[in-house]
Each structure stands twice: as C-alpha cells, then as structure tokens.
Amino acid sequence: MTAPSFSSRWGMILTMLGMAVGTGNIWRFPRIAASNGGGSFLIPWIVFLVLWSVPLLLVEFAMGKGTRKGPIGAFTALLGGSWAWAGAWIVLCATLIMFYYSVVSGWCVRYFVAAVSGEIPAAEPGAFWESYAGSEWAVVTMLVGLAIGLFVVARGVRGIEAACRVLMPILIGLVVILAIRAVTLPGAERGLAFLFTPDWSALGNSRIWLEALTQNAWDTGAGWGLALAYATYLRAREDTTINAFVLGFGNNSISLLAGIMVLCTVFSIRPDASAEIVGAGNTGLTFIWMPQLFAAIPAGRVFMALFFLALFFAALTSLISMIELGARTLIDRGMSRGKAIGVIGAAAVVFGVPSALEMGFFNNQDNVWGVGLMLSGLFFGVAILKFGVDRFRTQYVNSEGSDVTIGRWWNVAIVLVVVEALVLLVWWLSQTLLTEGWRASLDPFREWSLGTFLLQWGAALVLLLVLNRWLARSGSAPGSA
Amino acid sequence: MTAAAWITFVVIAGFVWGGFFLLLAIALRKERAKDRTERGLWVP
Secondary structure, X not given: OOOOOOOOHHHHHHHHHHHHOOHHHHHHHHHHHHHOOOHHHHHHHHHHHHHHHHHHHHHHHHHXXXXXXXXXXXXXXXXXXXXXXXXXXXXXXXXXXXXXXXXXXXXXXXXXXXXHHOHHHHOOHHHHHHHHOOOHHHHHHHHHHHHHHHHHHHOHHHHHHHHHHHHHHHHHHHHHHHHHHHHOOOOOHXXXXXXXXXXXXXXXXXXXXXXXXXXXXXXXXXOOXXXXXXXXOXXXXXXXXXXXXXXXXXXXXXXXXXXXXXXXXXXXXXXXXXXXXXXXXXXXXXXXXXXXXXXXXXXXXXHHHHHHHHXXXXXXXXXXXXHHHHHHHHHHOOOOHHHHHHHHHHHHHHHHHHHHHOHHHHHHHHHHHHHHHHHHHHHHHHHHHHHOHHHHHHHHHOOOOOOOOOOOHHHHHHHHHHHHHHHHHHHHHHHXXXXXXXHHHOOOOOOOOHHHHHHHHHHHHHHHHHOHHXXXXXXXOOOOO | OOHHHHHHHHHHHHHHHHHHHHHHHHXXXXXXXXXXXXXXXXXX
16 A cells, blocks of 8 residues: 555645644734834844744654654654654644644634624624633634544545645635735835834844744744654655745745734724734734724625634644644554544543633643744754754755755754754743742743743653653554554 | 835845745746656656
8 A cells, every 4th residue: 555645746835834824924923023123023034934944844844754754753763762752742742732722723713703794893802702712612613623623634644635725725815815905905004114114223132033033933833843744745756845945935925914914904994002902912913903903994894704714724724734743643653543533632622621711721831832842843953963964964855856955054054943942942931030030930830930831841751751662662653644 | 115114025025925936936847847757758
C-alpha cells in the first residue's frame, strides 16, 4: 500500500496556508501593529518573518518529509530516543492549544449565525458577548466546531486537502472583499496612515521588536509542529525550500490585508475610540467592537456575516491542523486513524469544556501554552544544532525534489532562532515579575503569573521525561495513516 | 497619507505581497516542469 500524500503542490500549499492562517492573523495582528507604532512595527515584523518563521518552517518541512514521522518520531529519528520528550512537548503544547482553540472556533460559529439572523445589531454587542461567553451555548458551539474538524481529519490527508482547497480560496476572497470595503469607507485613509506611517525613533524600542517576533512566532505556525505533521505527507518529488517561503510570505500577506481591513474600519467609523478599540484585547476587538463598527456601515450585516465567516474558516483550518498533529502522533504509535480521532475528540471535549465555561481558565491556558510555543521553537532550534546545522541542511533541507539549494545563511539563521527563542522566553516570563512583583507572580493559581507557567510547564516536562523511554518506543512504531 | 506612509506601504506591501506572488509563481512553474519531466516531455 502506498503512503498517503498530497495530490498536488497547489493542494499542499493551500493546506499549509490553512494551518498557518488562523484567528491570530485577523484579530491579533491589526491590534498589535496598531498598538506598537504601526509603520514602525512592520519593519521588525518582516525582519522576523525571515529570521524566525521561514527558517523554522524549513526545519519542519525537512524533518517531516525526511523522517515521515510526527514530532516524537522525528526527534527520535534525528537525535535518538533520549530526545523523544522534546518532540512530545511540541505535540502536547499544540494539542493543549487545540483544546481551547475549539472554543474559539465555536465563538466564530455563534457570531456568524448571530450576524446572519440579525441578533447582534439589535442587541448591545457587549451584552451579547457577556451573555454568551462562558455559557452552555459556548459548549454547544465548541462541539460544533470540533465535530467539523474531527470529521475532516478522519478522512485523512486527502480529506484535509479537499477541505482546504474549498475553504482557503473562500477565506482569502472574503478578506480581500472586506479589505476593499474597508479602504473605500469615508475616512479610511486615517487607518492606512496609522498603519503605515513610520516613527523611526520607535525602532530603538526593544518592545516593538519583541512584539514583532512574538507575532511571527504565533501567527505563522512556525515551531508548532503543525507544518511537520503535514510535511509527513509531502510527495517524494516535493520541494521543501520554496514551499516554506511561500507559506511564511502567504501567511503574512493575509495578516497585512487583515490589518488594513480592521484598522480602516476602526478609523473610518470610530476614530475617536481607536485607542480603546485596539486596546480591547482579541475578544474585545472582535466580538464587542467589530459588530458595532459593522452596524454603522451600509449593508453592515452582510459584511459582519462575511467577517465572522472568514474568521470561522481561519479558525477551522488551523483547528484541523492541530487535530491532525495529535492524530498523526497516535498513528505513529500504530493506532488506526479512526481510533486516533476518537481519542483526540474525547480528550478535546473533556479538556475543552472548562475553557468554554470559564473565561479565566481559557485565558490561563492561552497564556501558558501560547508562551509554551516559544519553548517548542527553542527545542526545534536546539535539535538542529545538536544534529549539526550543516549536516541537517545538506541531508534534509537540500534533499531530493528541492527546487533550490539553501546556502549557509540558514546555519546562521538557526543559531539566531535559538537566541530569539531564549530572549522571548525571558521577556515573557519576566513581564509577570516586573508588573506584579515576586509574591503575586509566584502564585500558581492566577490567570497570568510566573507561578502558573512554572507549575504547568514543570508538571508537563517531568511527566514527559518520566515517560521518555515509552515515548521513544511508541514514536517509532509503523503507522497506518 | 504622508509621503513617508506611502513609501512604507509600497516597500512593506511590495515585499510581503510581491514576495508571496513571486514565490508562488516560481513554485507552480517548477511544479509544471516536474510534471513534464515525469511524463517524459522536453523541458527547456
């Protein structure tokens, strides 16, 4: 039996883009760009596209294609069984994110339905969000999003590819339509000016660089292990290098469109409240302010429905990739795809429901495992250093089917990735100390504290190290896919 | 929009969007060449 693979390069690119483009592109990028100097932010943002996202995506493409295993099996194949825990951390981190991300997909479903049925314009958007978030309805919609994701992944890589071939062109089309609508609103040029006016002195502010690096770490999917899982299905003749670049640039292209769409809408309708709107957080901007803004433009309900449909497609295609990562890992253990989907689905229901019912728990998980992704990126970088950067580049990156040859610049980029990941980790973990002080920051039961990071990461790492021998054995079992 | 904003827009959007479309075009062109090679057709 031949191993399952993507049917074409176009299908593979759309599937990878579906993984990378998520809600973070639409609800986080515009907010972070706006609150970090607009035009000044965009410069470090493209610098780290090349110095973080693309080098790590190249690692994932090459590891997945070269080993044909998920992260646990790939780390074991490259570095031996003693490193299985590092691959397992990457899987665990992305899977724990998947549990609460299914809640996000449910929110998008609910708001799309509400926009179509006209519930939101009639009600106060803030009140609508307050009555919905954390209610039993959030559980119901989470289950809807999760069920769709599981249904797609159950059909294997060809099912995922078929779904992304439909969803991604529609998503891109919707974002383009919404961006065109936004730039043609009266006063929209204020949003463009805000997004693109550079303040050169702001480039000396380290916070802007760290925020730009964080944005690349979160919204391109680089270092999550998701591209690695999909890359196990690359055809033997498939390129790794140009594809990794296409993915990084394609993802950031959609972020830029989303930034134009959101900021032009904000500055056209409520220029007086722009600072308040971009400072309202992801959910505040998306579920409280955007409905108010759409309600104020002609045919706003139609555009609001299109906006939430785009957001749902972005969430769904990313959710699918997270489910697939978990499923791929279980398949590597020798489990059938059907059984793996059952296990992942049951775990997602059990561990996702608390996030649906309690926003405090949701925020805690988002903080802990979101920052945990930087540790995942660090593990990828360290693994390549340990294996030998030049050896990995010649054996895995510049392999059969590669359209272009990657030069020695990539060796330097990987060293930089490790440095960047360390800096990011120190910065994120120290923020809680600087703002809350020692006593509060060590409290492990707060939504955001050093204590909660150390407790949950520590528990996960101890567990994985204890189970390492078993993980190393199971990660290299023949998979059925 | 000031001139500086326009220049930033052209540079950033040109790099990101232009880069994406250029890379995508190269990827699909290389793919067609591989298809032709596999079918035994002449490749320039």
